Amino acid sequence: VPELPEVETIRSDLAPLVAGRCITGVDVDPATLPLLAGTGVSLDALRSSLVGRTIRGLGRRGKYLLFELDDARTLVVHLRMTGRLLWRDGAAPVEPFERARLLLEDGHHLRWSDLRKFGTWRIMDDLAPLLARLGPEPIDHAFGLKAFAATLSGRAAPVKAVLLDQRRMAGLGNIYVDEALFQARVRPDTPGGQVPPAAVRRLHTACREVLEQGIANRGASFKDYVDGQGNPGSQHMYVQVFRRQGKPCYACGTLIERTVVGGRGTHFCPKCQPRPRRKGGSGAA
DNA sequence: CGTTACCTGAAA
DNA sequence: TTTCAGGTAACG
Numbered sequence: 001v002p003e004l005p006e007v008e009t010i011r012s013d014l015a016p017l018v019a020g021r022c023i024t025g026v027d028v029d030p031a032t033l034p035l036l037a038g039t040g041v042s043l044d045a046l047r048s049s050l051v052g053r054t055i056r057g058l059g060r061r062g063k064y065l066l067f068e069l070d071d072a073r074t075l076v077v078h079l080r081m082t083g084r085l086l087w088r089d090g091a092a093p094v095e096p097f098e099r100a101r102l103l104l105e106d107g108h109h110l111r112w113s114d115l116r117k118f119g120t121w122r123i124m125d126d127l128a129p130l131l132a133r134l135g136p137e138p139i140d141h142a143f144g145l146k147a148f149a150a151t152l153s154g155r156a157a158p159v160k161a162v163l164l165d166q167r168r169m170a171g172l173g174n175i176y177v178d179e180a181l182f183q184a185r186v187r188p189d190t191p192g193g194q195v196p197p198a199a200v201r202r203l204h205t206a207c208r209e210v211l212e213q214g215i216a217n218r219g220a221s222f223k224d225y226v227d228g229q230g231n232p233g234s235q236h237m238y239v240q241v242f243r244r245q246g247k248p249c250y251a252c253g254t255l256i257e258r259t260v261v262g263g264r265g266t267h268f269c270p271k272c273q274p275r276p277r278r279k280g281g282s283g284a285a
Numbered sequence: 286c287g288t289t290a291c292c293t294g295a296a297a
Numbered sequence: 298t299t300t301c302a303g304g305t306a307a308c309g
Contacts, residue, residue, distance in 0.1 A: 001303035035291085063304080080304050082293085097293085116292045118304070157286070166305080174303050222303065223295085242303085263288065265302080 001224050002079045004139070004171030005214025005235065007063050010085055013228030015058040017087050018067070018104070022054045025103035032099040035117045049123045050075065050102070062134045062170030066127070076122045076130060082224045083119030086111040115224065134170040138207040139215075143169070148204040155192030161262035162192040163207065172207060175220055175242045178267045180206040182241045187273045188261045196276050213238070241267040 002010070026047045028036060037046050050069075059066035065085070067075035077085065086095060090107045100112035100121070112119070124130065135151070136143040151168045152159060162168055163177045172180070181188050184202035186195055195203065219225055219233030222243065226232055236242075240250055245258035249269040259266050 003303065006303085078304080080291095081302070114292095115294065116302090118291065118293095161286090164304090176303090220303080225303075264304095 001081050001173075001222070002063060002083070002219070003173030003176050003214070004063060004137075004211050005176070005217075006219035006225050006227075006233065007060055007065060007079065007171075008215050009219045009233060010079075010228045011058050011060045011065055014085065014087060014110070017108070017228075018055045018110070019057050020054065021108075022052065022105040023050045023102055024052075024105050026050050026100070027103070028100040029098075032114070032117055036100060036112075036114075036119065036121050038120075038122065046121075046123070049073065061131060062137070062166055063173070064130070064134075072125075074124050074127055076120075076124050076127070078120045079114075080116070080118035080120070082113075082115040084111075084113040084224070084226060084230075085228060086113065086226075086230050087228050134166055135168045136170065138169050138171055139211050141208075145201060145204050148207075149197075149200050152192040152195055152200060157192055158189045158261050159186060159192045159195050159203070160188035160264070160266060163203075164262060164264070169207070171211065174264050174266075175222075175239065176207075176210045176214060178242045179210040179239055182268060182273060183210060185273050187275050188266045188268055189259070190276055194276055199276070241269060243267060 028043055033043060054070040056068040056070055059068060063078060065077040088109050088111050090109050095111045095113040097113045097115045098111050099114050102110040152162055155162055160177055160181060163172050180203060183206035184199055186199050186203055214220060214235045217233055217235035217238060218227055220235035221232030222236050241256050244256040245267055247256055249256055249272060252271050254269055254271040256267055257270055
């Protein structure tokens with residue numbers, strides 16, 4: 001249940017282990033294959049794309065992991081809700097909910113575990129169509145306030161929905177969005193276009209900071225997420241609002257509330273994150 | 286734009 | 298037994 005910090009942690013764990021290694025085999029549970037690789041993709045086709053290829057490097061864009069292959073193609077992996085990629089000795093026991101594995105020349109395996117089978121592996125010749133669907137990285141300092149403000153400007157959708165939309169910016173998910181909105185003191189259901197300018201500035205900074213904190217803490221392990229070695233992160237110990245409904249706000253003591261915004265469970269402090277004043281308050285706070 | 290479906294297990 | 302889950306694509 002990986003968002004940008006969790007995917008980045010896995011990437012940084014696995015990159016030095018897989019770089020320069022040749023793939024010597026691929027196994028996939030037949031019942032999972034059409035969900036994992038796409039309907040109509042045979043195991044033979046997947047093997048012919050991967051076996052014999054050397055992994056040049058491991059990249060990331062948004063929540064996608066990019067295994068760069070030596071034939072200029074890319075194995076694009078998305079973990080969705082419960083996907084895991086685990087670096088294991090070839091003799092290690094089968095993982096819980098293991099659905100696939102990549103065999104590497106040094107005897108290690110990358111084990112793919114995915115309880116809910118939502119995760120995907122796709123071989124892509126050209127990443128352009130994928131990248132075109134993704135907005136900028138919120139942690140990229142080149143993604144400035146002006147561009148950020150433009151994504152919110154004029155939008156009627158709740159600011160939370162805008163921040164979750166991977167086409168506008170890529171990498172935030174439900175945990176970090178709630179945390180960023182708390183840090184910026186913005187109520188999640190505020191229409192994007194009605195977030196006051198000062199709050200837009202705070203939110204721009206908050207999105208970067210919560211993601212960077214998540215990376216520093218190696219991700220949030222509420223339930224399913226583990227890193228590339230199978231170890232949990234610690235970011236869940238430091239969340240301010242996510243899944244803290246009914247508990248006191250660390251800043252003011254008011255009880256955290258839970259609602260649904262954009263179809264997602266949403267957590268906020270009703271006092272620290274007030275509704276913006278609608279009339280006469282359109283100027284900077 | 287909001288809602289539904291995809292899949293499975295844990296928790297209520 | 299029912300509801301819920303950190304994601305996204307496909308609906309209406």
